[in-house]
Amino acid sequence: MAEEEELKHEHHEQDLPLVLLLGLDPSSLQKFFPKLFSKFRFVSPYELPDKSMDQFLINHAQSIKVLICEGGGEAVSINSEVLNCLPSLECIVSVSAGVDHIDLTESKRRGIVVTNAGTVFSEDVADYAIVLLLDVWRKISASDRYLRSGLWPIQGEYSLGHKVGGKRVGIIGLGSIGSEVAKRLQAFGCSIAYNSRKKKESVSFPYFSNATDLATNSDVLILCCALTDETYHIINKDVLSALGKEGVVINIGRGALIDEKELVRCLVQGEIGGAGLDVFENEPNVPKELFELDNVVMTPHSAVLTPESFSALHELTIANLEAFFSNKPLLSPVNYE
Amino acid sequence: MAAPQQPDIKDLPVVLLLRPFPFISSYTDIFSNKFRSLNPSTSSLPLNQFLTTHANSIRVLICSGFKPLSSETLECLPSLELVITTSTGIDHIDLNYCRSKGIRVANAGDVFTEDVADIAVGLLLSLLRKIPEADGYVRNGFWLSKGEFPLGSKIGGKRVGIVGLGSIGSEVAKRLEAFGCMISYNSRTKKNTVPYLYYPDVRDLAANSDILIISCALTDETYHIINKNVLSALGREGVVVNVGRGALIDEKELVRSLLQREIKGAGLDVFENEPDVPKELLQLDNVVLSPHKAVLTPESFSALHELLIANLEAFFFNKPLLSSVNLE
DSSP, rough: HHHHHHHHHHHHEEEEEEEEESOOOOHHHHHHTHHHHHHOEEEEOOOSOOGGGGHHHHHHHOOOOEEEOSSSTTTOBBBBHHHOOTOOEEEEEESSOOOBHHHHHHHHHHOOOEETTTTTTHHHHHHHHHHHHHHHHHHHHHHHHHTTTOOHHHHHHOOOOOOOOEEEEEEEEOSOOOOOOHHHHHHHEEEEEEEEEETTOOSSSSOOHHHHHHHHHEEEEEEEEEOTTTTTTOBHHHHHHHHHHTOEEOOOOGGGBOHHHHHHHHHTTTSSSSEESSSOOOBBOOGGGGGTTTEEEOOSSOTTOSHHHHHHHHHHHHHHHHHHHHTTOOSOOOOOO | OOOOOOGGGGGGGGEEESSSOOOOOHHHHHHHOOEEEEEESSSSOHHHHHHHHHTTOOOOEOOOOSOOOOOHHOOOOOOOEEEEEESSTTTBBBBBHHHHHTTTEEEETTHHHHHHHHHHHHOOOOOHHEEEEEEEHHHHTHHHHSSSOOOOOOTTTEEEEEOOOOOHHHHHHHHHHHHEEEEEOOOOOOOOOHHHHHHEEEEHHTTOOSSSOOOOOOOTTTTTOOOOHHHHHTTOOOEEOSSGGGBBOOOOHHHHHHTTTSOOOEESOOTTTBBOOOOHHHSSSEEEOOSOOOOHHHHHHHHHHHHHHHHHHHHHHHHOOOSBBBOO
């Protein structure tokens, strides 16, 4: 009887579907997503230097049907070169909201489906956009530093902030994150306007067809859109100029949505009023000029870092993989257009 | 019809200034066209002596929220009928004396309400999502050397207990509901028009909350309303945010609870002995500290000036005051 049980167990392990991990540390994944490891087997080139990744894929991943990857500044780029080494690939599961690290055109051409984190992060990311905004307008981090440096008894009152109510908020990208941002800021008495690829007929907020016009009519721009060819550097010199001396930019999307050099120049020269940035063009590198500025709040791409988001992502990832392997519809497929 | 003449300055009613006012230059002319000011800081006499000598017929004064207004000073003003403070709080004024002499008190009304609510929410979110810590992480180069930042806490779904559901508490509740929080409150009396759960006892409120927000007035009843029992009921995962007055919390006990990790964190705009902040707090990563600046926006200061001038005009024309406080 015992022998049979053992055989069953071994057989079961061998039967666990095989998944490729790209750009993810397997031990880190196991720590945050333990259930994945009881349901799937993983192969990963993680320890190898990049140059040998292609070779690893050729040697070990020819029959791989699905891979998990992450997004963000340090993601492995899933491009033609990588896809060429994965002839059996049918599905890419990204544990991020953004999919700008994946060549969607190539994936579509090869019949590969891509899934992302869907809306599991939306509330936490929206919350982060609000707190970055409150911090810039009401100088929360700056005055916390001021107080800790012992200057309150010596230099007295810290400088004025800005009232939140009555401010005009311009949201770029009114998807699930942008909508959550709008809902929260309305409770503070802000007015909302937006720019999106297309006007949304079910939404009553004023629509602007381009970012410059939105900026002209806003006190703050909040970037909640995906990074695509169209939105690369959507915040450029013209938009920043239209936003003006009192204007603030909040970015919880991708660093490359903003012409970072131009943003830094505007901030240093006082041509815009401030910025709250969770993402940068070349993470984890952050332009050093920003460190001198008290009207800038910088965070290390941490908008999704809550246990609740991770837990929800864990469940979603398992659900997507199980759906794939049982030929059921995926839960959070990315639309290609 | 001849244009009305500029009033002779001698005819303008007099206001005693125990603090500089106006303090926004755009209101200087408006003020000086309507009122004359008596200013003790222009004299080398000690305050009470100056008042006894020069302020016999003063009917109204403007004071700040930071300096106590004692009965010793008030006794030098036999004709005083109205105290106007530029603060929301009136705990710095000898209210017993005012009550006994029929002196009315007017405060900043609701001009600061939204700004204080915004800071309460800002301190809470900064604390839960570790923003000052994250900003420091980047500025100190740790993102490069140490890698990923630790997890914060989600805001939605948290149970918020508001101590003092007045104008500020209501504005805080409105904002946090939009983030998906559940609101309960403690107040002197239950408010039948609000949809939130009422706890007559602060300790019970704390036991049923993840977050306590203190936004009530400081009175004899509310002194140290947040004490050892309440902090203990709040528990290891609880956080407290104070935008009221420092003395609403037993600060020694709060510091001890934070150091021992008996509560998870605190966001503080006010302290028992400003501008002195307990040194232990300056080293902690589970607090967000603010130098009593909840009201410091140009917009609220403008609104304050409008309100004060309107109150003075109402007073001198025997009309109802706009922001008089019930001293009962």
